[in-house]
Amino acid sequence: MADTTVRHFLPWVRHGTANAITTIDSLSRNQPAQVSISAKITLNALDLPPTELRLYGPGDVTALDPSQIVRMEPRPHTTTFESNLFPHIEFDRPDVPWLFTPAKTGSNDQLRPWIVLAVVKPQEGIRLGRRRGLALPVLDIRAPARPDAELPNLQESWAWTHAEIIGSSADSTSTLKAALEGAPERTVSRLLCPRRLEPLTAYTACVIPAFEVGRKTGLGLPLSDADLAELAPAWVPNAAEVLLPVYYSWTFSTGQLGDFEFLIDQLKTPRPIPAEVGIRPLDIGHPGFGLPDRPDSIISMHGVLLPVRTDPAPVSAVPDALRSSLAKILNAPEEARANPSNDLIVAPPIYGGPYADIRRVELPTTASHSWVHELNLDPRHRIAAALGTRIVQEDQEFLMASAWEQLPAIQQINRDRRLRQLAQVTRTATFEKHVRPLSPDALLQIVGPSLAKLHATTEGMGTVADEIGSSTFPTFSRTVLRRVARSRGPLNRRALPSSNLNTHPPRPLVKLLDQPRQPVSNAAVPRDTGMISIMRISGGAKTPLVDAKKLTPSTVQKTQGISYTSVLGHWMRRRGSAVFRQAAVDHLNSIRPIRLRAKSLSSVNIRTLFADLSPLSPRKVTPTSTVRPQTDEEPLAAIPQFPHPMSERLIALAPDMLLPGLERVEPNSVALVEPNMRFIEAFMVGLNHEMGRELLWREYPTDLRGTFFRKFWDQRGAPENSPSLALAPLTEWNRTLGNNATQRSGKLPLIVLIRSELFRRYPTSIVYAAAAIGQPTALRPDHANAQTVRYPLFRGFTEPDITFFGFDLTKAQIVGGAQGDGGLGYFLIIQQQPGEPSFGLDLGDAIKVGDTPVPIESWNDLTWRHLVRSEAELMTLSHVRVALGQPSLPDTSANRSEARWGTNAAHMACITLQHPVRFAIHANQLPLTGS
Template sequence: MTTYTFASWDRSGAAASLTDPDDLVRTTPVRGALAATASVNGGTGRSVPVPALRLYGPGDVRAIEPNEIVRIFPLPGTPDAETTRFPLVEFERTEHPWLFTPLTPGPSGHLRPWLALVCVPLSKGRPERVPGARLPVLRVEGGELPDPATLHLWAHAQTLPGHETDPRRSVSRLLCPRRLLPYTTYTACLVPAFEAGRLAGLEQPLDGAGLAPAWGTGTETRDLPVYFSWTFATAEAGDFETLADRLRARPLPAQAGRRPLDISRPGLFAEGPGSVVQEVESALRAPGAPVEAAWPTGPQSARWRQRLADAIAPIGDGSGDEDPDVLPPLYGGFHALRKRADPTSQGWLDILNLDPRWRVAAGLGARAVQAEQEDLMASAWRQLADVRAANRVVDLGRFARLVAGRLHLRHVTPLSADEVLRLVTPSQSRLPLAADTTLWSSIRSSPLPNAMATTAFFRAVRPMGVLSRRVALVSGAAAVPVDPAKPMRSARAVGTVETADPVGTAGPVATADERDASRPPPFAGVLTAVAASPTGLAVTPRDPDGAVCFAVPPERVVAAERLEAVRKVFAPLDGASDAWKQVAADAAGRSLKRRVTTEQLAATPPVPATALNRAFRIPDLPEAEAPADFLARTAVTPEGDLVFPSGRTGAAGLGLFTERTAPGAPRGGFAGQWIGPWDSVAHGDAAGNWKGACHGTWNLGAGRSGRWKGDFVGTWSGRPPAGGTDYTWLALFTGTWETETENGTWRGACTGTWRENDNDSDGVFTGTWRSALRHGTFQGTCPGTWDWNTDNKTGVWWADCHGDLRITGDGPGGDQAPWDTGVLQGLVDQWGDAHPLGLGVFTDPGVLVEQQDQLPVPVVVGARPEDLRDMVVSAHDRSLKPSDAPPVPTRDPFPAQQNGQLIVGLTDPAVTVPAAVAARVDPPDGGDPQTPVQWAPVFTDAMWPPLSGQSREWMFGGLEHVPADTAVLALTNAPFVAAYMVGLNHEFARELRWRAYPTDQRGTYFASFWGYGTDLPPLHTWQLGLPLGAHLTAPPDRVVLVLRSALLRRYPGAIIYAAPLNGSDPDEDHARHPIFRGGLDPDTAMLGFDLTETDLTASPWCFVIAEQPTEPRFGLDDPDPHLGWGSAYQAPNTPGDTADDWNNLSWTHLFDSEAAYQAATHAPGTVRPNVAYDGLVWGTSAAGTARQCFQQPVRVVMPADRLLHPEENDR
């Protein structure tokens, strides 16, 4: 529930400092005055005289900005405004009505606005242009204007919760307390409230005009400049609350829902059925009324029905060339495939055609089609064009299915699984093998290498391709131990070395010229074996793990994600060359190969995207002996893993990359600066702390340079060593560095001395650096300077290697201009040897000791060796912490044969073509997509409006006997609706045949009476033995709320719904809204609900009519005839609901007699003690007036049992 807060005024800015109080009668000053003082240069002992400051007042306003107005009520041009509402204007700024008032609120809390809203009948005055005036002028008698002494009561500010952070939740508002008369046109105008503002708007001299009212209380005519205006008109007296309060649940007249029918002269017959007058029903019936009135019985009625059946029956068999007979229609005969009605049957077709009451309903449907036949046929022809296009698609699909089926049978069905998989490679992601599995996802979840299922792979291994002539599969070799004379490096220790005969089951390793051209290339011939192996490699039964020999670099043969594993297998045996090169050199003889399980290769995890973002590029590492284009796309993560172009990682290969430099050789310098504050309790007496940041660049020469940055912490001594003049300091650094191809971390320690008198500092540093591939040491000097900051309490130390650092100098008169600290150079004296980080660092913690031993001798005074050791341990734990080998994931083998057969079935045109046709053509009633569509035009519009258009009595007979301001419940008359819908469809079937439309005349063209879904199934499916109305899919007793009132005409946006009753309140969580609504005449509306009469009687329900919630509105209720004039106000009896405290306030409470009320044009603003509640008295404050006139949205709750049985209650 929204909570509004009202305030009598609001001020901000300089106006909030005004001091002249407003007593509601003073006329000066015209401008507000402010006292001011000034100081010079921030001093407090010198002041300068300042002229009196004056704020703009009402006499300075010539116009207002229309954009300041955010809302007006009623809207301009409204033809039917309520007479119980006050016109209003809202401004965006909360202080706008008091912006130019040169006063401050007085002791009573009142503050007059500088402008006002007036509302005048158009016959009494209107704004007009006057020569010499910028603004339009309203010339009107003072009696048509509100009392100027009470204008402060009709201006207030409003805020909502959260207005402190959202200015849109606060506004200011002006009300006009005009008593609006019915059927009157008004003009609403914003005019000045003070005489100074009136003269300024008229472009006249002020001549001492002050804050006197702009008009008086008499009848004297006044000219008022108009800042803004609009017009509106009122309708009949009353508002939503008034009209809703008039609604009553009254008993329906006896003839409700029925109309008399004279059948004394049937036309074709000499006598009627035996009763001269019958009652024909309508679409709605009263609750409790019989569904069907009794039909006369007896011999005369039976003869009448027989004669009617004979008159409808066709003459002859229709086989001759004679013209057909013009006979009364047999409604529904086309759909039921019947030509005669049976007088002895009680089925729907016979009752409909032989009972004149239902024939009338069917005839109404036929007349509705005849009235709209041209528009209906135009729509039917448009629908037929779509049908023809759909049948064109169906014909093409049948042709495609026939031709493609023969091609599939001849060229696809005989293929092997390997050939089928190769054929569908481009469409792997679009072939569903199961509900949630495609061919591509099945390959990725199996041990089969992803690259082997790509178009590029099949192109590379085509039978006559270059690769198939140069690569062979070798198997059947026995494993032998590794030669002890050539041990493997720790970083490459994987598997064992085997020897293999040059000729195996897959053929020898040889060049294309040495191959037997008569034999098919073996590589393509064993591709299907890949699918049967859980290892993912093409293998033979004798060697389940497989072995591959290459005569070309593996990176040119193997997919990128397998390259790292293959390079493990063919690692350098002697540190100089790769195994694959040796194999290539000895192709004619025996070849070496490495045995390794593919489970080990498959265990390499994919690298996450976040790690790729942190990878170091390796554009050119000749020691790797790998192609440059491959290395350009290879990277190393901070964790030390290689990232290959496939996106997979591995820890192999790190031992290949070594920085070979002479120990202790100078490699260049660095440049940068570090700066940070240091504090002291007493200058030079106590030790202090020191911290800051650092950054810069470094250069190793030969174009290899980088950037560094970091943070540092340190301490400095408060007293120099005994007998010395230099103070000592110590700092520990940590940070990161990067180059174009590599990055890493560094740690170091610095120590030095400083002199208090000359601000100089000297120091030395040493440290370690590392990357994912290497680590090393560095050491050098770091000169600097120090000084006190401006408060002389905290010291700052600098080290500047750029020469551009500037500090503020001290002088006799205070701070002076900045001056250069001087160019300081720091040099890296030596770079230590760069040691490779082999794979051992991932498994052997003892390497930490080796790294510690390689650090240079500490040169930092005061730094302990364990400090440096802790530094290295921290870096090692963060980046080189050993980790277990990744577990081997379990993957199911790829079922190549099964998937091949499944794909053959999925690609069968008998499956694919109908699916493609069904995606474009929606067959009616779920028919075969390959069958041409037999189409009947369909109209989904509600068909009750054509019935109501013929006469509202056909909707609800006897409606003219229902009194005004009545709410009743009616039920759907199923037999009448069924007869009417049959007549619609029968007549349109005849019209289609007459217009040569291709049809069998059995389509259901109209199926919705109320417009909410379909109300009946297809007519050709109706069982002939069921009674009329039994086939409707909608409930036969669906509830319809009928309102005979001007409420919905005046308020078409009213919210109407049904809800279960929870005590006396509706259950909003289970509300039912209308499924259809319509109007029978300007003052009669009907609303259908998805409820039945049984639902309303089984449990308590109610119907609610609620006013549409809108922006706040203000006004007074019409005079209450049950109250005496001037009676004391009594709040509604709603315990716990303070929002309704003032809902009953009406004009009756504000006037002591009806004569005074009729003579008044505005609501009074004087204090009325009789209008008081909870400490709030009428006329005491603007905020109180806003609360008392605030109009809550109205809601009317009508219990359903009262509407169903109005005769049992008074209302």
């Protein structure tokens, strides 16, 4: 079995010399309030007489260091703490509660702490404040308040103080000891107050001394020998008045009745949504505005959400006479514009008309962009669009402020584009005037420094510098030669014009080496009068080395005359030269030919390469990319974007349009609903249409066909790989109304709607859908398979207690079985957010007269009602009494590994620890509307 992270509870922890205390805690006052230990020192093998050392005790403490406090539960000023849980406080050191206890542990590892946590209810007779001359605040409890009801029972203080180590299930005793000594980040100590709190009530939590000597020291009272002779409690039962110093305090309030587990239990039997929910009657009998009256004409209007019904609800149609009359009114401005003699007419807008370039609506709505005609000729869709219009009108100042803030960024982008276009035109003109006329050799010298940064145009080749470096003339473009041969250098200033220079014959070097000449002696060479001009570099030229493969014996022995020469001189054959030639022949016969290869420059067209260069391209140039010019950049239209999810704004404006008849949904209901895309698309068209009109009115430089709002659902917090539910730009809509949002994703999300106080009080609850596994008669959720776990795409909330979650699932997928796609379906999972530990008891059901609580088999099911015999006794119970455990508590005496009631603080911590709750219900158990 794999190790898991667990909490180890310890009933007490002592460090240092406190472990030398020999006085056993008798859990009574019959023991001294201060202790001493005997210390013996051995120096140089000499035993010195023992010395008595008095240890600090509770009577020596005057204050508590606040830096030792690491957590309080509930946090200060909390107003929604669960009334069935125990307030507690945690300390950094694991031994703080027993640090000054003048005793060692007794039977069953029970050891009283020197401090306790008390939670009092502010009322008449209770006062917490400062007093003159005292360093600590003072808690004063007197009549009419009762100290017994406000303070815990000190006889059982050992049960509500423990230490904790975060470790592994495989930890041994030595491992836990090492953690106590060397891993402070894994250890804490904790004081619990087992008080039964009341809902909606304010409380003050106080850390106070548990012994009388500590109480007197905190109040500045002297300690007598009698006080130190016994370990008396700080207060006794039935005391009429108690005055206590307070080391630390904070305030909080409880919320409504019930904790997470209690609220989850209410969802175990979900209630169906009434059939009339989701439908709003719309009376169109007297529409006004010149439209024909149709008495008693009522059509059904739906909101944002549609309940998933057993039988789809019929959709009522709008009378054709009403639609025709409405079309005439909407088309009146265009009719007037067509006739210049008519006055212009102002009529209701044609929502979405600019996006489809439509100025007239028609019947029937089968024309191109039919969604525009459907939207504008159905009063229900025009209501949805009008809600979007209303939102823009109400928020116009905020929206315009955001739009103006976005404008400089768009203008800067367009300014950069214009500068790039200017740079490109200037560069092209400069190239045509100054670079293109250059000869290749001049161009090569000018661009020499940049050759290492340019790629050769041939695929698979390196840079131009690499190609030149591997060619016959690698030094031609290098710095030394360019410095010497620069156009205005000292050599060129003394050189003759090119027309007076003799050029090297354009014969391949290899061919010259194929024809060796006889040595020439006494050659007459005139004085140089200029530089030799190399007109071209042969593509077949090799390195300036002798090609050894041409030097065969026949070639060496062959001699030719020197023709076409004006050089005078003479030559003669000598015997030594003949001997030398024969030796060369013999040598060549004994060696293998050398094959020398070199790349040519024919694959690199420098002129073409620099003509295509665009150094001002806005794209990032990588070492392997090709630089290309951009000449088709168009200015960006200033279309401001508003990414806020508009479902929240719609719910704030018209909450009844989320799900008409929502008030009829009973508390603790869970139902499947689906989005009404016809309503949503009409609403989003109204938003964008009115925003375009507002931008035009404010003289904002924009395109009226821009889509300014695209997000309806709140997808913040959705998984990274979740599909986006943002609407496509309105100019791309080409389907009927309600089907344009699915032209990208192909399906609509399924929504789970829950009415419960759970998510209002626990907004961080985890919700997801897990695929079902197992047999059809014994299904269970598959939590471990991340591939089948679906987290919500979006979530929303509306008052008073409605929460909905959208999943990337269809009804057939989530329900499964014969009603779905034939699969096993999905479970809906609601899980409490794991976090810091909490302690307490469950609420339990009300106890009827004469009944006793049902016996439990697990400590996790322990409730407050298991501690009493009647409801009246429960109302008088102020604190948990360990000694009053009832027979209904589980008997674990036969299993030593189980916690046992009243053994010690570690056992009580394990019993009262509240584990995170996970609730699972299969989707096929959710009743459909109308069932």
